[in-house]
Amino acid sequence: MPTPDTFWTYSSAISIYLVVLAVPGGLIGWSAGLRGWALAGLAPLLTYTATGLAGPWLALVGLPYNVGTAAAFTLLLAGAAYGVRAFGLRRGWIPGEALADRPPLPWTRRAHLAVAACVVLATVLSVIVVLSASGGPNAVFQRWDTVFHANGIRYIADTGDGSLTGMGTINWYPDGSFYPNAYHLVGALVYNLSGATIPATLNAITVPVAGIFALSMVTMIRQFGGRAVFAGSVAIVAGAATTGAYESVSSGLLPFALGIVLTPLAAVALQRYLVRPAVDTGMVLALSAVGLLCAHSSALFGAMLFAFPMVVQRWIRREGRVGQDILRMLPVMAASGVLAALQVLGAVGFTSSAYPYTPWASNIEVTEALNQLLKFRQILNQPQLWLAGLLVIGTLSFLTLGKMRWIAASALILSFMFVLVACYGGVSWVITLSRPWWNDRYRLMALAAIPLCLLAGHGLAEIQRWLSKAVSHWSWVRDNPRVPARLGLASAVLVLIAMGVVTQGFYTQANATAVAFLYHNGPESKDREQPISAYELEAMAVLQKLGVGPDERVLNDRVDGSAWVYAITGIKPTAGHYDTGVPPKDAEYLADHFREFDTDPEVRAAVKRLNIHRVFLGHGSIKPYMHRAPGLRDLDGLDFLRREYANPNAVIYTIIK
Template sequence: MPTPDDFWSYFGALATYVGVLALPGGLIGLAAGLRGWALAGLAPLLSHTVTGLAGPWLAKIHLPYNTLSVAGCTLLIAGVVYGLRRLALARGWSSPGAAEPGVTWTRRAHVAVAACIVLALGLSIIAVLSAKGGTTAVFQRWDTVYHANGIRYIADTGDGSLTGMSKLNWYPDGNFYPNGYHLVGALVYQLSGTTIPVTLNAITMPTAGLFALALVALVRQLGGRAVFAGCAALVAGTATTGAYEQVSSGLLPFALGIVLTPLAVVALQRYLVHPDIGSGAVLALSAVGLLAAHSSALFGAILFAFPLVVQRWYRVLRGRGADGGAEGKGFGRVVGGDLLRMLPVMLVAGVLASPMIFGAIGFTSSSYPYHPWGSHLPVLKSLALLATFHQVLPDPQLWLTALFAVGVLSFLALRGMRWLLLSAILLSTLFVLVASYGDTEWVIALSRPWWNDRYRLMALAAIPLCLLAAHGMAQLQRWLAKLVTQRAWLRARPRLTARFGLVSAAVVVALFAVVTGGFLNTANAKAVSLLYYNGLPGEVVPPVSADELTAMAELGRMHIPADEKVLNDRLDGTAWMYAIAGVHPVAAHYDAGVPPKDAAYLALHFREYDTDPEVRAAVRRLNIHHVLIGSGSIVVNGLPSPGLRNLEGLDFLRRDYANPGAAIYTIVK
């Protein structure tokens, strides 16, 4: 549904988001010695580290979270990292450049890879725009209302604590929730001056582009070919099961965590190769950033990256040596040294992220209900979903399957990245367990960080699967180039031979674009459309209607005080009230898990206001003077709560505003 913003306000929000992602993390990355693709890739993750730390720590010392305080935190972290790194260089404890990849790319290769990232970014933006046909649509999925209200709460109040934004719905104390996504969104909302729906769209549009950047940084750090990196960017912008499915489900912080996960390998490999203060700081801060983005992101990153360590140790065991000065050392010394060097990194990351760690522990043991999904697909069906890169949509993405098969069959050519096959097996096994045996107790316990949700675990497994598909695509280019350049007439022209590498890459990309029908953009737009309809267009009625948005805007013009709550139904679109109008609702989220006692009682009995003194007492405690009733429902064929049905004509209410889908009442007694 549209909100009163134009394209240029959206463009300003998108540009602001890019700046917020690039500047804080970029400054810290420079201070830590990052350069090139490692700096470009890790900057967004390190920016989430800064905001993720600033929010809860500033709240602990009673300072507001805003642009100025975040800038101060950025300078503080960058200054400490730079000072320690310079001290280490001066004392000879480390040497610059030792963690950089050993394979050199030409300038032309860098430009071509950058062009692939730009193309993936464009595909990401077009998919989201095509999903709804505009830039200012309101998201309609379950959790999006929580994210929308949370971003505005942080921006309006300056409270960046890990429980603050939850107080809108679970008052008075709130619930723990990792808020790195919302802290960044609050900065974008403040700096751009747009509405919350526009801010959410701006943050969502480049998601697949961020995925592409992360995969390129990984391939570059591990010494992969530029063609492999470019193909990885294009597959990231094409595969539905990567970024698009998570966006379509409204799991926006989780989608952010998924696209940032590959960067854990970049930070880890740099530290293993060259364990100094700069690379250690980057690894510790990257771990914190993943934890801030989403609690499961760090767990997923560990599972994704651990095969890299296994491969390193296996090479030492076979007597082949490992990167980072491990040549000549025995297996025990290498393993012990790696583990010992991880201790200070874990200690620093643990101290910095202690509010998140203790918050997550407290939430796990709280009374908030945990309801596992309990999926039980046939194993062959689960494997088929993985191999065909689809889950939300009915149509398999067979061209990606073909590339994946080529990548797996030629995995020996991955050389230092052969661990990707082990990572794919590990994460795919976890997906199959949850998808096929999701109601088994030990599987539920194992997959709790991902809420026992096969859709989330598909996205995690998609990371190595996409990389293997990209490797297959790169191998096709290599074979094509080799086939042509072996011609005698071409071998006699070395300058032409050198240029054919770029030509063959362009041919492979063009063929991929043709056979996938424009990089599967139509399919991805269809998947993302679920975000704007809460289902496939035409099959469901979105819970947030244009009439409700109009009524919420009218409510915002009534100058309702901040300490007053407006009674509303939990399942209709009025839960967006705070994000749209800045007015505090009684129900600020569709989630009814552990609702406030007064909110639950009013939902059942508000119609009995005249006869039930407990209703009147609850109204006084919550300082309610107005009621907003909508017409939609997040639940298919859902009905309003019993206490909020048929309010028209009740003598204790006066109707002040009405349209076909919403009404505002004032309590007159």
């Protein structure tokens, strides 16, 4: 269901998000010595580093998080990076030319432009997929965790509280609950700068997700000296593969999806440091690790699994020594630990808290798990057979990857992790091993998709190489001196066009069907009731006009979508998330006994403590098996309530006693 944003409002929200992605991180990266594709690719990650650190540290010293303080913190971080690098240069700790940072295979200007065009194309595909799935850029997300993220962005923007527990107070009051909040801190900036509604802001952050994935992949390939055709091919695959960026988005795992698309950058920062260990490359690695941790708790774990084979290959090829590399990592780890101390302590405290950990315990057949990996599909019935074919070609020809052969080992490790969780998710040691990913096979599939997309892109690049080589033997090609120079670009364009044709527009329609799960807008949801419909939004607008005070909470049901009332109106509900884990005692008691207001003094006491004067009930349920709480059923006709407003899907009451 859409919210009332104009075309210019949500267009500006998308533009502002892209600027926020590029500028803060770009300034920090440039100050730290990054240039070229490394600067362009790492800029989004460093932006999330800056905001992810700014919010909690500002809260610790009692300062609000807003556009001004976030900018000041970014300048402070950039200044520190510049100063550290300048000091290292003066002391001779950093080579003046930093020759080791230069990728071994030069690209022509034409190659750079062609690869950039592929990244732009992947971004365009991403925008088309998300907007096609949603039915418009101001549609309201319908999946489970999205309401938590929506409320979190609104809370930070309204209160300036960027702490790691503050936004959790909308549901887990009074103390809140730990959650790494870089995603929400960036969202709060976009919300405040654009003037868009929260749904439009969330969509603005979501639409370029596959484009960010493509940029991260290209940056990694460039850093390791890969061919431009390989980089461009991987960018296109990143924009086409369902299990890469899109499937996590479709499940509402928005910060997790962000962590996935940024994960390849860990290999970039790590390679730069290991090849040229110095204070500037170490600083970039530390900031990158912190950024992944701030984006999502599991992102750093996933990045370590993804990049570990690269380190092993380095040791096998005697490009580095095990002990020496480990010793060099210690100061980087220490610096990361200091910067992210609040996130680390928060994560440790959350792990030992009363919040229940419930494993998914998936038990599908091994053959089915392998089938899903190969065909880049998990939630869709339609396999991506052309990508599967490219994956086979890329895997069989992995030896031609050169310094990037480790990608095959990464694919093997992460695919094994997916199969383990998907097929044996109920085994105790598997549950423990996969806890950073909540024992969720969908998350592990997204992680495995990173090297699988790289291999599929390599397969596409190999086809182009074979085609170019075959054509180069033709006599008319050899006899025309201008043709060989243009043959590479022409064959790359031909292969790209062919892929677009056989995949019916790079699987845009299939990916839109997958992302439509996020909005309950696909064919699988045609008979399903949306928790947030136009009627609920209409009722929320009426509630906003009733003069609910900033210190009041509105009593609502946990499962009917009314938890969105805070994100839409800024009015606090008693239930700010669908999650039933450790709810506030007063909220839980009222959900069970509110109908007994006249006869139960504890109900009246809870209403007074929470300062409740209104009741807002929606329609439907976030899950078909979840039903309205017993204390909130059949409220019409009760003498302590007056109905203020009603429509087919929502009703508002006022407590009159």
